[in-house]
Amino acid sequence: MTEALATAQGPGTVRSPERYGRILIKISGEALLGSRAYGVEPDVLAFIARQVGEVHRAGVEVAIVVGGGNIFRGLAASAAGMERATGDFMGMLATVMNALALQDALEKGGTATRVMSAIAMNEVAEPYIRRRAMRHMEKGRVVILAAGTGNPYFTTDTAAALRAVEIGAEVLLKATKVDGVYTADPRVHPDAQRHEELTYGQVLADRLGVLDSTAVSLCMENDLPIVVFDMNRPDNIRRAALGEPVGTLIHGGRVRE
Numbered sequence: 001m002t003e004a005l006a007t008a009q010g011p012g013t014v015r016s017p018e019r020y021g022r023i024l025i026k027i028s029g030e031a032l033l034g035s036r037a038y039g040v041e042p043d044v045l046a047f048i049a050r051q052v053g054e055v056h057r058a059g060v061e062v063a064i065v066v067g068g069g070n071i072f073r074g075l076a077a078s079a080a081g082m083e084r085a086t087g088d089f090m091g092m093l094a095t096v097m098n099a100l101a102l103q104d105a106l107e108k109g110g111t112a113t114r115v116m117s118a119i120a121m122n123e124v125a126e127p128y129i130r131r132r133a134m135r136h137m138e139k140g141r142v143v144i145l146a147a148g149t150g151n152p153y154f155t156t157d158t159a160a161a162l163r164a165v166e167i168g169a170e171v172l173l174k175a176t177k178v179d180g181v182y183t184a185d186p187r188v189h190p191d192a193q194r195h196e197e198l199t200y201g202q203v204l205a206d207r208l209g210v211l212d213s214t215a216v217s218l219c220m221e222n223d224l225p226i227v228v229f230d231m232n233r234p235d236n237i238r239r240a241a242l243g244e245p246v247g248t249l250i251h252g253g254r255v256r257e
Helices: 042-057 074-079 084-108 130-138 156-167 200-205 213-221 236-241
Strands: 005-007 013-015 022-027 061-066 113-117 142-146 171-176 197-199 226-230 248-251
Touching: 022 042, 022 156, 022 236, 042 061, 042 084, 042 236, 061 084, 061 130, 061 156, 074 084, 084 113, 084 142, 113 130, 130 142, 130 156, 142 156, 156 171, 156 213, 171 236, 197 200, 200 213, 200 248, 226 236
Parallel strands: 022 061, 022 171, 061 142, 113 142, 171 226, 197 248
Antiparallel strands: 005 013, 226 248
16 A cells, blocks of 8 residues: 655654555535536536546546535535434435536546445446445546445545545545635634644544544544645646645644644
8 A cells, every 4th residue: 555644754744745546535515516506517527527537547546425515415404494314315315416427527538437326226326335346446447436324414524434444545535625724714714824734633622624523533543644625726636646745634643843
């Protein structure tokens, strides 16, 4: 397994320029909106598909977990009075729609894919089976993992962390609309500072909210590094996947002062 973190001379850790061998990319549903208020922006899909295709052609095995917030959010429905489990299942179905849209964009660019769903729907997706997902990647296919964990009360962040651990990914790449983790919300606090590195413990203790605590704890228990980065900047997905210093790195080592 390619090491993505290398020990520096002296205290702290630095990122290695070596590319990862197998990655999992978490893409939120909101990231697919583009300039729209609802649904999927085709130009955004093409933008993501181009970069994922480049990473795939570079020899990196790729899995993707996609959210569904651009179509339906279970938590929002729950806050409006809908039963939480019902809302979460509806949100899982929204992720399948996004997965199919992303599959279409990737295959138009010549990248072989498989959509695998945690909820059985054999007409549109394969059932998620861990060994089958790994085999698809070994055969050169990008695997798009839909329907979260298949269970309510778990976010797609947690689904991404769980699947990354299950398939033996070397890093969890969280593609967002901001260029890393800040000391405060940069949209509200212009003077907020971006962290280059954080430990899992810092993210949990400071309640930074970049991922939910269950996802961070799962990564911490399995020593799975997380990279949080802005997917809207040109080539950031490719750069992050190839191990270049992009966004904020969350890991279990020591953080440079």
